[in-house]
Amino acid sequence: MQTTTPQFKENARTALANPQLQQALTKMKVGFVERRAQARAALPEFDALRDQARDIKNHTLEHLDLYLERFEEKVTAAGGHVHWARNAEEARRQVIEICRGVEAKSVTKGKSMISEEIALNGALEEAGFEVVETDLGEYIIQLRKEHPSHIIAPAIHVLKEQVAEDFRAHHIQFDKARPLTEPRQLIAEARQVLRQKYLDSDVGITGANFLIAETGTSVIVTNEGNGDLTQTLPKVHVVIASLEKVVPTLDDASAILRVLARSATGQEFSAYTTFSTGPRRPDDPDGPEQYHVILLDNGRSGMLGTEYQDMLRCIRCGACMNHCPVYGAVGGHAYGWVYPGPMGAVLTPSFIGVDQGGHLPNASTFCGRCAEVCPMRIPLPKMMRHYRAKEYEEGLAPPAMRFGLDLWGFVATKPRLYRLATRIAMGLLGRLGRKRGRFARLPLAEGWTRHRDFPAPEGSTFQDQWDAMGGAR
Amino acid sequence: MTDPSSSFSHADGAPDTSDAAPTVGLFVTCLVDLFRPRIGFAAVKLLEAAGCRVVAPRAQTCCGQPAYNSGDNGHSRRIAAQVIDAFEGVDYLVAPSGSCAGMIRAHYPELFEDDPAMHLRASALASRSYELVSFLTDVRDMPLAAIEARFDGAVTYHDSCSGLRELEIKQQPRRLLSAVEGVRLSELPSAEICCGFGGAFCVKYPDVSNKMVEEKAADIVATGADALLAGDLGCLMNMAGKLKRQGAPTRVYHVAEVLAGMADGPGIGEADIGEAEEDAAPAPADT
Amino acid sequence: MSAARDQILGHIRRSLGRGEGAEAAAAREAVDARLTERPRGLIPERARTPDPDALVALFQEKAARVDCTTQVIASLDELPDAVADYLARENLPAELRMGAHPDLTAAPWDSRPTLSVSTGPTDGSHAVSVAAAFAGAAETATLALLSGPDAPTTLNFLPESEIVLLRKSRLVGPYEDVWRLLRARNEEAGGLPRTVNLITGPSRTGDIEQTIELGAHGPLRLHVVILDDV
Numbered sequence A: 001m002q003t004t005t006p007q008f009k010e011n012a013r014t015a016l017a018n019p020q021l022q023q024a025l026t027k028m029k030v031g032f033v034e035r036r037a038q039a040r041a042a043l044p045e046f047d048a049l050r051d052q053a054r055d056i057k058n059h060t061l062e063h064l065d066l067y068l069e070r071f072e073e074k075v076t077a078a079g080g081h082v083h084w085a086r087n088a089e090e091a092r093r094q095v096i097e098i099c100r101g102v103e104a105k106s107v108t109k110g111k112s113m114i115s116e117e118i119a120l121n122g123a124l125e126e127a128g129f130e131v132v133e134t135d136l137g138e139y140i141i142q143l144r145k146e147h148p149s150h151i152i153a154p155a156i157h158v159l160k161e162q163v164a165e166d167f168r169a170h171h172i173q174f175d176k177a178r179p180l181t182e183p184r185q186l187i188a189e190a191r192q193v194l195r196q197k198y199l200d201s202d203v204g205i206t207g208a209n210f211l212i213a214e215t216g217t218s219v220i221v222t223n224e225g226n227g228d229l230t231q232t233l234p235k236v237h238v239v240i241a242s243l244e245k246v247v248p249t250l251d252d253a254s255a256i257l258r259v260l261a262r263s264a265t266g267q268e269f270s271a272y273t274t275f276s277t278g279p280r281r282p283d284d285p286d287g288p289e290q291y292h293v294i295l296l297d298n299g300r301s302g303m304l305g306t307e308y309q310d311m312l313r314c315i316r317c318g319a320c321m322n323h324c325p326v327y328g329a330v331g332g333h334a335y336g337w338v339y340p341g342p343m344g345a346v347l348t349p350s351f352i353g354v355d356q357g358g359h360l361p362n363a364s365t366f367c368g369r370c371a372e373v374c375p376m377r378i379p380l381p382k383m384m385r386h387y388r389a390k391e392y393e394e395g396l397a398p399p400a401m402r403f404g405l406d407l408w409g410f411v412a413t414k415p416r417l418y419r420l421a422t423r424i425a426m427g428l429l430g431r432l433g434r435k436r437g438r439f440a441r442l443p444l445a446e447g448w449t450r451h452r453d454f455p456a457p458e459g460s461t462f463q464d465q466w467d468a469m470g471g472a473r
Numbered sequence B: 001m002t003d004p005s006s007s008f009s010h011a012d013g014a015p016d017t018s019d020a021a022p023t024v025g026l027f028v029t030c031l032v033d034l035f036r037p038r039i040g041f042a043a044v045k046l047l048e049a050a051g052c053r054v055v056a057p058r059a060q061t062c063c064g065q066p067a068y069n070s071g072d073n074g075h076s077r078r079i080a081a082q083v084i085d086a087f088e089g090v091d092y093l094v095a096p097s098g099s100c101a102g103m104i105r106a107h108y109p110e111l112f113e114d115d116p117a118m119h120l121r122a123s124a125l126a127s128r129s130y131e132l133v134s135f136l137t138d139v140r141d142m143p144l145a146a147i148e149a150r151f152d153g154a155v156t157y158h159d160s161c162s163g164l165r166e167l168e169i170k171q172q173p174r175r176l177l178s179a180v181e182g183v184r185l186s187e188l189p190s191a192e193i194c195c196g197f198g199g200a201f202c203v204k205y206p207d208v209s210n211k212m213v214e215e216k217a218a219d220i221v222a223t224g225a226d227a228l229l230a231g232d233l234g235c236l237m238n239m240a241g242k243l244k245r246q247g248a249p250t251r252v253y254h255v256a257e258v259l260a261g262m263a264d265g266p267g268i269g270e271a272d273i274g275e276a277e278e279d280a281a282p283a284p285a286d287t
Numbered sequence C: 001m002s003a004a005r006d007q008i009l010g011h012i013r014r015s016l017g018r019g020e021g022a023e024a025a026a027a028r029e030a031v032d033a034r035l036t037e038r039p040r041g042l043i044p045e046r047a048r049t050p051d052p053d054a055l056v057a058l059f060q061e062k063a064a065r066v067d068c069t070t071q072v073i074a075s076l077d078e079l080p081d082a083v084a085d086y087l088a089r090e091n092l093p094a095e096l097r098m099g100a101h102p103d104l105t106a107a108p109w110d111s112r113p114t115l116s117v118s119t120g121p122t123d124g125s126h127a128v129s130v131a132a133a134f135a136g137a138a139e140t141a142t143l144a145l146l147s148g149p150d151a152p153t154t155l156n157f158l159p160e161s162e163i164v165l166l167r168k169s170r171l172v173g174p175y176e177d178v179w180r181l182l183r184a185r186n187e188e189a190g191g192l193p194r195t196v197n198l199i200t201g202p203s204r205t206g207d208i209e210q211t212i213e214l215g216a217h218g219p220l221r222l223h224v225v226i227l228d229d230v
Helices: A005-016 A019-041 A046-062 A064-077 A088-101 A113-117 A120-126 A136-143 A160-170 A183-200 A226-232 A250-264 A309-313 A325-330 A341-352 A369-373 A380-393 A399-412 A415-433 A462-468 B030-035 B037-049 B065-069 B073-086 B098-111 B116-127 B132-139 B161-167 B171-177 B206-223 B233-245 B255-259 B273-280 C003-016 C022-037 C052-065 C076-089 C102-106 C175-189
Strands: A081-085 A106-109 A130-133 A203-206 A210-212 A217-222 A236-242 A272-276 A290-296 B023-026 B053-055 B092-095 B129-131 B150-157 B181-185 B227-230 B251-254 C069-073 C095-098 C116-119 C128-132 C135-137 C142-146 C161-167 C195-199 C221-227
Touching (some): A005 A325, A019 A325, A046 A250, A046 C022, A064 A290, A088 A290, A106 A183, A106 A226, A113 A236, A136 A183, A160 A183, A203 A226, A217 A250, A226 A272, A250 C175, A325 B206, A369 B161, B030 B233, B037 B132, B092 B098, B116 B129, B129 B132, B150 B206, B150 B255, B171 B181, B206 B233, C052 C221, C069 C076, C076 C161, C135 C175, C175 C195
Parallel strands (some): A081 A290, A236 A290, B023 B092, B092 B129, C069 C221, C095 C116, C128 C161, C161 C221
Antiparallel strands (some): C135 C142, C142 C195
């Protein structure tokens, strides 16, 4: 996917000026946050479970190669196929080959962020397949030719009136006068349209929330049931998963599942958690005849052993963005690539480079709310700070900022100079601001005064006043 | 060990004051030093009321957070080393800011992870460093009777992010405020949501920051409170600047000013600095 | 094996700084131990009760919260009545599609002649399905259904309404106890079935303005009949 991350500031301005988006975001900020808080309150062990989830993933990452080998062994033993993909291009090619192998025409898809990461839909369409997203949110944005703006609620930026418009434009088989004012009506219509797509599909593609080494199983967690229809009805089920999805055992998966839905939607458990192991058995009355797992690296093996390794614990619950004031202000599209919010602010520079993704770790107040709610206890601000340091070291930080930092660093490490300089500057500012107590405009502080007044200083510094009154040093 | 003043070892050279009043080194913070010294004086008054001897080490400037958060680890280390030197002789470092105290407590040791000698010194200082209100409550267990202040009106409180999340400051200011005569606390529903200041963030991403402070200001006004309080001057200047720009009547003070009975002067961003300077000198509680 | 595989695994080992010899052997041992011992983590207090009645109560309470209805019957003989009454209450057609699971085929369906019962998978033309759960986890009212010759997976997703029979003797507290039962079954069956569905309430979506609506793609209704066989 083409990135617009370098234009984050422009993207943000556009988003802030979009009233429909702002309306949708206002709703989101309340809903997810309240529901998670309730779920947390209802489970006294919640925070201890977060510690445990973190420890499980840390152990797994430290032994990632071995667990992946075991996973592969078990998938193969169950009659499935494992494909290793170093990068997006390899993964796309593997999916296309599998589809061609069964002379597929139509491909249905469950919700998968990895599929977004490797830009699969475009590649499949280019290769001549009909591609249908079946998650309701994904379906809506597919009709709108957009990308997900949230990792678990891809169409969170779209209002129901806009969905109705899209449905009227695309579902021309229905009566023009039908009522589409309520979510219920929209959902019933989507259900009807997509039902046929599932039945016609040759290949079903899903992501995976977990891969289980013990059993060679892939797991998807959904609420709609679309993922299950996607992987049950066609003759081929393709799972695309990144390396870090593996966990050792069924017990480990359930331990993490206890914090996943609660953190994501505030549910205690999602409606459907489905464990798939191999293709249908000889006596099974339904299920896919082929089962493929594509294991995607795409930069992850290089994050191991670095200050970004903790990010590989991420289970894609979306809690960080639900609680992020920056995401809440601008929404997901402003981030300009696949992953928005705080997790995106770490993943984006990891995957597309700090030169392209550098804005995102900077566009944070380090308020720490993301780390506070992360079920996997990922220190997101700390990793964003690492990216800022990397940017600074590589000389990518904007020159004006660098100059300001150098100047401040120079003065701040010379206390006497600091006192002299601040005495003069504050004396001047204090006199200028004495009358109103604030400035409506201030040279060099346009970024501040464009939107707010700048409170004037008292005029003399604490240090000087302290000396004047003979304070102890 | 019940006497909090003796709870830390003095192996790093701090004087042994276990029987006497502990010596608190006031880390005044650059924003308070430059923009609103009266917060520093309010802190001094409160610390003295809590039985401490207060010194203000001369060689202090800034905690280094602007550099640290901008990825400039070189300057951050030099500034941190300077603070560590300057405060090595005191029992405690106390700052009227959760953000600066958080920098010293949580991040100084991180800065010197590759330098064992400095790491030891940074950790020693970190363990003796506190934000003002949490120090008064958690370390000094300041009796409510020692708060001699009056503030007439409803106040609302914003929990600045660093204090809240790095230092777990939440109940401490509310507990102390309950001892201020005349004050009514009207809680801000979004008290734990960032105001959009974020240091350099507010000038690097002014539009996003504006959206955040705009929502914050609306929430503050909606509480109907006469005054907004918080424990960090950066956030306060941001919110005061927005409230003033909007013409809101809400007055804005650092919580220390109210607790010290020194909030009778102009609020942040208000005129009449001349009078304020007279008020700023530590004086008996003006109740 | 593919070049990509070797390169990815090699890169992981280099990034982790994994040494050769004793170090590699220790890592292998740690992994083997975890996969054999399968240590159990922290189980929430609420799921720890061994009392079957308390588990039923917990299951029913949690089910109600996710729009899943429940009822308890005393014997399999009551299943046809329970199903027929439910269908009547919900104004649903008296046509059932089910798997040939022994518990389901053993029920005296003839006792309610208005019910028409057929077995097999569904292509979406059936409005109501009946399935037998392998187990249930009371902690969140979660049903575990296994695919197999007598349990088509399509029955769990295509019909608008699903009725699931759950034996009280198979109702456990935490998910981990479902795995314990499943592993015991696997020893006989020679591994996991193709699909294990953990189902908690009917299908739902919040994708349109976060308004929760039931029956997005899967069933709109889920009714659990608990058979008191304890």
